[in-house]
Amino acid sequence: MNRQEQPVRPNPDHGVRTPRPRLENLSLSLGKRVRLHRLLYASGPKNGNLLVLPLDQGLEHGPADFFPNPAALNTDYPFRLAVEGNYSAIALGIGLAEKYMEQYAGTIPLILKLNGKTNIADDAEAVSPMFANVEDAVRLGADAVGYTLYIGSPRQDHEILQFQRVRQDCARFGMPIVMWAYPRGRAIDAKGGKGTLYAQDYAARVAEELGADIVKLHEPEADNERSPEPYRSLREDTAERLRRVVRSAGKTMVLFSGGEKNDDDDAVVNKVKLYMESGATGVMFGRNMWLRPYDRALGLTQRVQTMMKSRFGE
């Protein structure tokens, strides 16, 4: 292979590790600072890391997601886990928030999800309509809102405009905004798929560009022959890919999601460790937690908490 045929392999760190965004170094309104401080230092590991329990799968995927652990169909189950496991926050939609938050008021911070959809229709023209707004979040005492942006969808013009209004409301109310940054649609499928480094790296940058405070991403997979250059020619391992997307998120804090349940507790802990080592601020793991029998879910949560406190504390 001559020199010109060598695959492009830029150093993902450019010689410099991206520092994890720290609250004191961010330019924020008072309301956002107070709410983020509660999430980062007054709940969860309380050391600047985030451990979030999401419960939006019932809307996004349907009841079948709960079938492996029918006990979790009772919403008290994940709520109890969030409280007893000292999570940083529970993330869910307006219906569950209104029906359950009163009972748990003051015991677990809320990230109110503002938009969402079912997975009944296909994702070719994915769009995530709003079913709640920032005023609902204020009314319910939330410490952040969550917003799904389908990056690259044919409907992204609608999505980006909708996000603009949410961002402006968040600025007005001092409400942090967590972007579920999800590449979706036929264009991304044609360019390698939603899980590739190309797609996830782009999503991380979009969150930073559009004004999210926190971005939720998936672990980036290797690119493939359909991915655009230079990603197609990158030969990075998982740790390098993770560091690359964290760097692209800049001053936006990164949460990595858990995905489908892995029955191996050690593998879940190691995954969280890998994500934290990449510079992530935390994780948002749902099915890997509440699909376990309660005592195991609590035990696994405590192992993750201990690891976050002992290795990644401020």
Ligand SMILES: O=C[C@H](O)COP(=O)(O)O
């Ligand atoms: O919004 C929820 C996230 O997708 C994470 O959930 P998960 O850990 O069950 O994949």
